[in-house]
Amino acid sequence: MIRGVGLYCDGTVRPDGVVPIEVGTTFDDDDARVLASLWLEAKEAGPDSFVWLGLRNVEHAELTRAADVLGLDELLVEDALSVTQRAKVEVDGDRVTAVFKILGYVEETSDVETGQIAVFVGPSFVLSVRMGEPGDLRDMRSRLEGDFELLQAGPLAVLHGILDVVVDGYISVAEELGVDIEQIEEQVFSPERTDDAATIYKLKRENLELRRAVEPLTPVADALVRGRLIPIPEVLGPYYRDLGDHLLRAADLSTQHDNLLGAALEASRSRQAVQQNEDMRKISAWVAIAAIPTAIAAIYGMNFDDMPELRWDLGYPAVMIVIFSGMFALYRAFKRSGWL
Incomplete structure (x- = not known):
């Protein structure tokens, strides 16, 4: 589906009504011919x-139709359509191919939603292909169209704008996961008995989505900070360096989250082990206390004729006193030792 199209010349955007490609429709052969005409006009401008x-x-x-017009390789088409494609940035002469994972945080379920966007930048053209729900670029396109200075920087201004949206999504997701991790840490160390292992594992899976998106781009971030990735117009230099810093920050946050979740999981397991040990001690203590009347009752339940005290008038009270005295003594001993 066509999400947007624009022709940008000398820092201004051609009015939408003049561009004969209808947004919201399938990209067909007629659109391909119009795209070729617009690209030729952009190169001549x-x-x-x-x-x-x-x-x-x-x-x-x-x-494939759009790729044929712009001279893109079939393998690049496959990369753009494959949702399992690893994030990457490749530079081939005056062309840049960038594939990014787009992340969004779902507040209701605390899930991380993952999408993908591929951006192809070449002489006088930009092709962006978004798969999935996250990463709407309409606001970014509007801001870019209102910035004369950035538009004059050419296609790399679009690449920066898209990457800015993507990286902002990483930071937002990382911060939301940080809030969830703080909450789970409070639960792990709260006085109430809870089983947090499943929640921690879920958060580790969500953080893994962030790491998968960010870690492949860490060398890219370092290159952006140092200005060694692609020839960047002077006006865009500070913007790209800032993006590199944000990418590195997102990578650091994802690593910190993983370490915190690992520590929280170990603490949860240790606490469960302690709780189980306490339960076993309590059970063992009550079993020992119950063993006193059980043992005495078992002895006197054997029904031998010559057993002592069977015909003694005070035999029953004496046995009950012995039973309760023994149980009380064991109870106090276990209570003092912390088993009960």
Whole structure:
């Protein structure tokens, strides 16, 4: 589905009504011919002019049409459509291929929703392909279209804008997971007896989604901070360096979360072991106390004729006193030792 299209020349955007590609429709052969015409117009307008086509949840045939127009390799098409593709940034001459995981936090269920966006940047064109729900770019497109200085920087301004949305999503998810981890830590060390292992495992799985998205981009972040990844226009230099810093921060947060969750899981297991040990001690103490009347009753239940005290008038009271005295003595001993 076509999510957006624009022709940007000399820092201005061509009015939507003039671009004869309808948003919200399937990218067909007619759209491919229009895209070729717009791309030619952008190349003729100058190096800072470009056409940006945004697609979302497209079929293979749709993306292939756009790739044929822009001269993209079939393998790149496969990467853009594969939701299991590892995040990466590749530079080949004047072309940049970037695949990012997009993350969103679902407040109701504390789940991390994962999507993907592939961005192809070349001479006078940008093609973005988004798969999944997270990562709406409409607000970013509107902000970019209102910034004359950034638009003049060319296609790399779009790449920065998309990466900015993606990285902001990483930071937001990392902060939300941090709140969840603080809550689970309070539960683990609360006086109430709780089984938090399942919740901790779930949080570790959600944090794993963050790590899978961020860790492959750590070298990219370092290169962005040092300005060694791609030739970046001077006006975009500070923006890309800031993105690199945010990526590294997201990577650090994901590592910290994993360490905290591991420690919380160990603490939960240790606490469960202590609780089980306390339960076993209590059970053992009560079994020992109950063994006194059980043993005496078993002896006198054997029904031998010559057993002592069977015909003694005070035999029953004496036995009961012995039973309760022994039970009380054991109870006090276990209570003092902390078993009860």
